[in-house]
Amino acid sequence: TSSIIANSERKGIRSDLLQMGEKWVLMKTAQTPTNIAVIKYWGKRDETLILPVNDSISVTLDPAHLCTTTTVAVSPAFQQDRMWLNGKEMSLSGGRYQNCLREIRKRAREVEDKERGIKIEKKDWEKLHLHIASYNNFPTAAGLASSAAGFACLVFALAKLMNVSEDESQLSAIARQGSGSACRSLFGGFVKWIMGKEDDGSDSLAVQLVDEKHWEDLFIIIAVVSSRQKETSSTSGMRESVETSSLLQHRAKEVVPKRTIQMEEAIQYRDFASFAKLACADSNQFHAVCLDTLPPIFYMNDTSHRQVLVYICWIISYVEKWNRSEGTPQVAYTFDAGPNAVLIARDRKAAAQLIQRLLFYFPPKSDTDLDSYLLGDKTILKDAG
Ligand code: ADP
Ligand code: DP6
Ligand code: CO
Numbered sequence: 001t002s003s004i005i006a007n008s009e010r011k012g013i014r015s016d017l018l019q020m021g022e023k024w025v026l027m028k029t030a031q032t033p034t035n036i037a038v039i040k041y042w043g044k045r046d047e048t049l050i051l052p053v054n055d056s057i058s059v060t061l062d063p064a065h066l067c068t069t070t071t072v073a074v075s076p077a078f079q080q081d082r083m084w085l086n087g088k089e090m091s092l093s094g095g096r097y098q099n100c101l102r103e104i105r106k107r108a109r110e111v112e113d114k115e116r117g118i119k120i121e122k123k124d125w126e127k128l129h130l131h132i133a134s135y136n137n138f139p140t141a142a143g144l145a146s147s148a149a150g151f152a153c154l155v156f157a158l159a160k161l162m163n164v165s166e167d168e169s170q171l172s173a174i175a176r177q178g179s180g181s182a183c184r185s186l187f188g189g190f191v192k193w194i195m196g197k198e199d200d201g202s203d204s205l206a207v208q209l210v211d212e213k214h215w216e217d218l219f220i221i222i223a224v225v226s227s228r229q230k231e232t233s234s235t236s237g238m239r240e241s242v243e244t245s246s247l248l249q250h251r252a253k254e255v256v257p258k259r260t261i262q263m264e265e266a267i268q269y270r271d272f273a274s275f276a277k278l279a280c281a282d283s284n285q286f287h288a289v290c291l292d293t294l295p296p297i298f299y300m301n302d303t304s305h306r307q308v309l310v311y312i313c314w315i316i317s318y319v320e321k322w323n324r325s326e327g328t329p330q331v332a333y334t335f336d337a338g339p340n341a342v343l344i345a346r347d348r349k350a351a352a353q354l355i356q357r358l359l360f361y362f363p364p365k366s367d368t369d370l371d372s373y374l375l376g377d378k379t380i381l382k383d384a385g
Pocket of ligand 1: 068085134135136139140141142143144145146147148149150151154179233234235337
């Protein structure tokens with residue numbers, strides 16, 4: 001028998017308690033959206049603690065569209081920590097998972113359900129094992145920041161299960177040790193990951209710049225041209241860039257510090273012209289760093305489909321031309337470590353025009369495809385690969 005003991009403590013969090021005779025399983029389920037960087041994180045100064053070489057800024061997407069759902073469960077019946085990702089069991093032996101689990105366990109506190117006579121004392125958390133099941137409702141490891149939503153959700157769900165009292169910024173420093181970009185998904189709206197100065201990483205954490213209501217006109221369109229797993233993971237790609245690209249050094253020291261200040265201002269004043277200029281320039285410089293890496297990394301066409309290349313070139317040149325012809329920018333583009341475009345339109349009208357053009361030049365294969373691409377009125381997912 002299963003019974004829900006408390007629901008919706010906060011949006012996206014749910015508690016369940018399963019009882020089978022004497023045995024019990026306590027569960028928390030959380031939902032966390034992905035985030036897309038408009039000032040990119042690319043390069044670490046510490047590989048283990050995941051400390052970046054520059055600050056970064058991102059926008060967190062609407063949880064209704066691209067998100068991770070993770071259930072964490074604890075029971076005296078569990079023999080070992082186990083995890084399933086998208087239905088397949090995976091190993092938890094990697095340092096990143098172990099670091100997150102250790103840091104959260106350290107902060108675990110007492111949990112008590114008097115009615116059912118269940119009590120987990122602080123010290124019990126060291127011995128109790130966990131089962132974790134996580135699903136991404138979008139392609140994993142395809143350059144749409146699954147590691148960001150994934151680790152943020154894992155840390156948040158574990159913190160709730162273990163009654164951890166740390167706030168979101170403190171939790172972000174733990175999620176960071178799972179995947180750098182994950183620290184920014186603990187907040188909605190626009191978020192900054194402050195690189196920090198300390199060697200122990202204690203000041204390398206995320207803060208919210210503005211919440212999701214601050215700039216409601218913006219429309220974000222994600223064009224999924226390929227859901228194939230990328231050939232070079234972000235982790236190894238940025239390691240190779242740090243080792244071989246002199247452009248990366250210049251970018252981290254000279255370009256990003258100034259750009260971060262300008263981007264914060266553009267967000268604060270909802271100045272779309274500056275926002276678009278900075279976001280496009282930063283995406284282009286990040287991919288220039290990838291090309292400056294030895295051997296070069298081609299994220300924007302690493303699936304090597306001709307169609308994908310045509311698509312990317314079309315998006316960049318169409319947006320650039322359109323922005324110039326209007327006199328004031330209508331759309332910003334940004335590409336992460338993959339060929340999928342993230343397009344940010346200044347308002348509903350620009351978004352509608354853009355979607356119309358995308359559908360005209362890259363028509364869906366059938367009407368049923370079209371229905372499934374149009375999710376609500378804000379997101380269009382297109383698989384041209
Ligand atoms: P992406 O561009 O999707 O972030 P990365 O190479 O940065 O690609 O990270 C992909 C890795 O992140 C996966 O191989 C897996 O280890 C981890 N990951 C993805 N989704 C989850 C999840 N929901 N929970 C835990 N880890 C996840
Ligand atoms: C291009 O956070 O995936 O998306 O810290 O090694 O897990 P690890 O890398 P990850 O890198 C993201 C890189 C990026 C830019 C960004 O999100 O800022
Ligand atoms: Co990632």
